[in-house]
Every structure is written in structure tokens, then in C-alpha cells.
Amino acid sequence: MGAAGFIEPEKLYGYYFLAELSLSGLIRPVPGILPLAILARDEEAKGLVVSRGNAREAAIVRELPVYAPDTLLECVQFLRGELLIEPQPETSVDPSRSSSPSMGADFAEVKGQLAAKRAMEIAAAGNHNILLIGPPGSGKTMLAQRLPGILPPLSFEESLDVTRVYSVAGLLSPEEGVLRERPFRAPHHTVSNVAMIGGGRNPRPGEVSLAHRGVLFLDELPEYAKASLEALRQPLEDGVVTVSRAAGTVVYPARCMLVAAMNPCPCGYLGDAGHACSCSAEQVAHYRHKLSGPLLDRIDLHVEAPAVPYSELRAPTRPEDNRWSSAAMSERIIAAREIQRKRYAGSQTRCNAELSGSTLEKYCALTESCHALMQSAMSRLALSARAYSRILRVARTIADLAGEDAISESFLAEAIGLRALDRPV
Ligand SMILES: Nc1ncnc2c1ncn2[C@@H]1O[C@H](COP(=O)(O)OP(=O)(O)O)[C@@H](O)[C@H]1O
Ligand SMILES: [Mg+2]
Ligand SMILES: [Zn+2]
CATH class of the missing domain: 3.40.50.300 (P-loop containing nucleotide triphosphate hydrolases)
Structure with a gap:
């Protein structure tokens, strides 16, 4: 519409549009509105224009005016400043609502x-x-x-x-x-x-x-x-x-x-x-x-x-x-x-499951007696090097649950016990 001269192009600047346009000029919903709304907010868009059916979803995003005209004609009039369209009210985020099957299960x-x-x-x-x-x-x-x-x-x-x-x-x-x-x-x-x-x-x-x-x-x-x-x-x-x-x-x-x-x-x-x-x-x-x-x-x-x-x-x-x-x-x-x-x-790591290589060595240091325990478990259970690093990561988590800095023998023993498939049948 801008290229054809129906709207001055500068009136379009800063607006984002996503919808399906029917042959009769109706504006229809499409999937995937939320990612665009997030992008539009991050790019400080002047507004996001979507179909009425998508307005609630788009308005989940804060600090982004969302407009939902019913037809292309309304959209053009709005952009020309001839028609007032109120921005969609922010969609309230009710923390008690949920669609997860775990909800309430204890x-x-x-x-x-x-x-x-x-x-x-x-x-x-x-x-x-x-x-x-x-x-x-x-x-x-x-x-x-x-x-x-x-x-x-x-x-x-x-x-x-x-x-x-x-x-x-x-x-x-x-x-x-x-x-x-x-x-x-x-x-x-x-x-x-x-x-x-x-x-x-x-x-x-x-x-x-x-x-x-x-x-x-x-x-x-x-x-x-x-x-x-x-x-x-x-x-x-x-x-x-x-x-x-x-x-x-x-x-x-x-x-x-x-x-x-x-x-x-x-x-x-x-x-x-x-x-x-x-x-x-x-x-x-x-x-x-x-x-x-x-x-x-x-x-x-x-x-x-x-x-x-x-x-x-x-x-x-x-x-x-x-x-x-x-x-x-x-x-x-x-x-x-x-x-x-x-x-x-400040590092790439977020949680213990991600520890490997040098970070594993750094954060899962073992005492001599832990080394001895680990060695005997590894030969008794014929554990691989991979099982070894998995045991260390888990021992780190067990220590964190206990609020302890050091990995003790009892933490390590518990972690070794959590490798059922490594034991012979
Ligand atoms: N430990 C348990 N405590 C309470 N109910 C149980 C327990 N184990 C099984 N049940 C009952 O048996 C049903 C089947 O359990 P389910 O978790 O599907 O077993 P699995 O997945 O191991 O085959 C559950 O819906 C529950 O009613
Ligand atoms: Mg089951
Ligand atoms: Zn069987």
C-alpha cells in the first residue's frame, strides 16, 4: 500500500505487521505471533499490527503497543491517522493458570x-x-x-x-x-x-x-x-x-x-x-x-x-x-x-550437569581417600572414563544439596550407587 501510494512510506516506519490477508481484505490470525512480538519489543517498534485473533498473544509482551484492525482498509486508515485504534490492553499473566499435567501432583x-x-x-x-x-x-x-x-x-x-x-x-x-x-x-x-x-x-x-x-x-x-x-x-x-x-x-x-x-x-x-x-x-x-x-x-x-x-x-x-x-x-x-x-x-557453565573437561577438574576435585574409593569402584564395576565424569558431576550436586564445598567420601559413594546400569546384571 505504501509503494502504491496509498500511505506515505514514513508513516509505516517503525511498525511491524504479521497476519494473513484474505481476498476480501479481512485480517486473519497466523501462528508464531509471540516471537515476532518479542523481536518488535527488542527493536523498540512503534507498534505491532496483528489480527484480532492474535492480539491477546501479542500483548503478552510488555512495552509494545499492539493494534488489531479488522480489515486492511481499517489498517490503512489507522496508519494515515484517520482512524483511532486503541492499543490492545496488556494480557494479564495469571500465575495460577496452567496446562501442565504435573500441576497439583505432589x-x-x-x-x-x-x-x-x-x-x-x-x-x-x-x-x-x-x-x-x-x-x-x-x-x-x-x-x-x-x-x-x-x-x-x-x-x-x-x-x-x-x-x-x-x-x-x-x-x-x-x-x-x-x-x-x-x-x-x-x-x-x-x-x-x-x-x-x-x-x-x-x-x-x-x-x-x-x-x-x-x-x-x-x-x-x-x-x-x-x-x-x-x-x-x-x-x-x-x-x-x-x-x-x-x-x-x-x-x-x-x-x-x-x-x-x-x-x-x-x-x-x-x-x-x-x-x-x-x-x-x-x-x-x-x-x-x-x-x-x-x-x-x-x-x-x-x-x-x-x-x-x-x-x-x-x-x-x-x-x-x-x-x-x-x-x-x-x-x-x-x-x-x-x-x-x-x-x-560469569562463566559458560550454568549447572553441574554441564561440567566437563577442565571445569570438571576444577570444581570436582577429590581428596586422596576419595580417589582411592573411586579407583576401587572403577575396577570393581569395570566403569568407563565416561562413567567416571558422570559420577563426579553427580557427587558435586550431592555436595551442593548438602551445602558443602568439598566432595566427601559419602557424597561420592552415593553418586557411585546411582549408576545401576553399570553394575553387572
Ligand atoms: N509408589 C506408588 N505410590 C502410590 N501409587 C502408586 C505407586 N506406584 C504405582 N502406583 C499406582 O499405580 C499406578 C501406575 O503407576 P505408574 O506410575 O504408571 O507405574 P509405571 O510407570 O512404573 O508402570 C499409578 O497411577 C498409581 O495409582
Ligand atoms: Mg509408566
Ligand atoms: Zn524378565
Whole structure:
């Protein structure tokens, strides 16, 4: 309209526009408004013009006037100064609203499983990926669903960061506003590579990006196609996914915690007190072998979640169980994260899970007696060098949860115990 002389070009300066224009001149909504609104704010736009259907989403962003004319004609009149359009009121951000399945679910509801809860707390405190191993019905899914609820609350900017992935994916309903809960995604093991990682002809974020700043839960880990698991490795390492297409590449954020679950063997009951396992040693080895390799390398913690005996399931909640309520766990996790934030301030590292090479050496120094313990564990369990660095990172987190500077033998021993898959079957 500017080029055709309907509007003086300088009246357009500083405005951003994103919508679909119908042949009749109606202005229609499109997905992906929030990222543009954030960009427009960062570039100090004079205003963002969107369809009425997108106005609420755009107005999540503060300090950006958002205008929503109904038609192209109204838009032109507005820009010429002939029609007054009031800016859209800022969308209120109600912290109690949520679409996450973990909302309201509390670790206190999971009976028994103290070792698994402790491991979840360590995982959340250091941002470590974790694998739960146990028979069907022991509560692995319950545990995983409660993880987003004990991670530190999202800041407003982090919420925007999460919401814009949903915006681009077209998964944000107009009423929803900004997402305040950490996401929880649980793609089925039949998920396609594109659905997991992102991509397609019109590229869309995959599950790993929809789980950004939240939890990606892979139930029955050995059932996933090897190719999907391998494809996850890079995003988990880099925190971003790069999707190529003919016209160039798209980068989506993908900084999530991975929680995986699996049975101890194909029938599910290896080591279970109540059921006999019907698998041969080869079947067990084959089943576990499916996991070997790159993805398992990204998982710092393996923990067993055995079946909970009936007596424990029916036992009433005792006062000491409060220690394992989501609120109590969350408090300890926030304190441990604060220690990491201070320790790593000004460096590339944000949390213990990211320690490697020289930072690992620097922050996870061991005393002589710890070295001796580590050495005997490594030869007894035939641990690899990779297992070694994973144990050190986890020991660092355990020390942070205890508020201690030094890694003691007991912290190290606990970390060594959290490598169930490294032990012989
Ligand atoms: N430790 C537990 N405490 C309380 N309820 C449990 C526990 N374990 C299992 N349940 C019950 O059994 C159901 C199935 O648990 P689930 O987490 O799906 O097991 P899994 O994922 O290990 O197969 C749950 O919905 C819950 O009702
Ligand atoms: Mg389950
Ligand atoms: Zn079995």
C-alpha cells in the first residue's frame, strides 16, 4: 500500500505487521505471533499490527503497543491517522493458570520409592538427565510427571521463551496467554523422527523443543527407534535443534531435562520379589544393549524403582514423609541451584550437569581417600572414563544439596550407587 501510494512510506516506519490477508481484505490470525512480538519489543517498534485473533498473544509482551484492525482498509486508515485504534490492553499473566499435567501432583502422593525420590531431587538440583528402571506399576510415570513441579519456577522471560515455542507450533490457544508451568512432554515410542526433533516442509518444533525448559519423558526407552534416540543426542548436548530446509535453516531451543523409564528386562520382572522373570540372560542383554551408545552417555543417573510392597502402598502418610513432599524438595533444589549460580557466575557453565573437561577438574576435585574409593569402584564395576565424569558431576550436586564445598567420601559413594546400569546384571 505504501509503494502504491496509498500511505506515505514514513508513516509505516517503525511498525511491524504479521497476519494473513484474505481476498476480501479481512485480517486473519497466523501462528508464531509471540516471537515476532518479542523481536518488535527488542527493536523498540512503534507498534505491532496483528489480527484480532492474535492480539491477546501479542500483548503478552510488555512495552509494545499492539493494534488489531479488522480489515486492511481499517489498517490503512489507522496508519494515515484517520482512524483511532486503541492499543490492545496488556494480557494479564495469571500465575495460577496452567496446562501442565504435573500441576497439583505432589511427590508426597508417591508411596515408598525413597531412593528414586532422592535421585529425582539430585537430578533436579544439578539438571542431570535420569533413567528410572523398574517393573510395571512401580510408579515410574508418577515420579516423572512430578518433576516439573520441583524445578525452580520460571521467570517471566523464561515463560516467554517457552510460550514462543508453542506459538510457533500453533499450539497456543487464544485464551491461554503465557505458559507459566514448566512443560512436560511424553511422546510415545512410535513417535517419528520429525515429531521428536522438529522439521517438516513447514518446519515445526519437535517434542524436544516443546519440552524446552521443562521435562521430556521417554517411557519404555528401549522401544524407541534407535534413530530417534540418536537424533536426540545433539539437541540434548547443545540445547538447540537446527532444522535444515531448502531455504536455509531454522533453530529452535531445546534445553530440557530428559527423564527416561524402562523395565529391567523384556518381561519386566527381573529382580522383582513378587514375580518370576521369564527372560533368558541373552534376552536381558539384548534388551539393555539397545540402549548402549550416545544417548545413554547423556544420562548421569540410573536408579532402580522396585515395586512398592502393598503394606507401604496402603500405609497412611507419616509426618516424616513431609521431607519428600514437592514443596520440601523444591526448597532444597532452589538452594542447591543458587549455590551453582554463584559458583558459575560469569562463566559458560550454568549447572553441574554441564561440567566437563577442565571445569570438571576444577570444581570436582577429590581428596586422596576419595580417589582411592573411586579407583576401587572403577575396577570393581569395570566403569568407563565416561562413567567416571558422570559420577563426579553427580557427587558435586550431592555436595551442593548438602551445602558443602568439598566432595566427601559419602557424597561420592552415593553418586557411585546411582549408576545401576553399570553394575553387572
Ligand atoms: N509408589 C506408588 N505410590 C502410590 N501409587 C502408586 C505407586 N506406584 C504405582 N502406583 C499406582 O499405580 C499406578 C501406575 O503407576 P505408574 O506410575 O504408571 O507405574 P509405571 O510407570 O512404573 O508402570 C499409578 O497411577 C498409581 O495409582
Ligand atoms: Mg509408566
Ligand atoms: Zn524378565
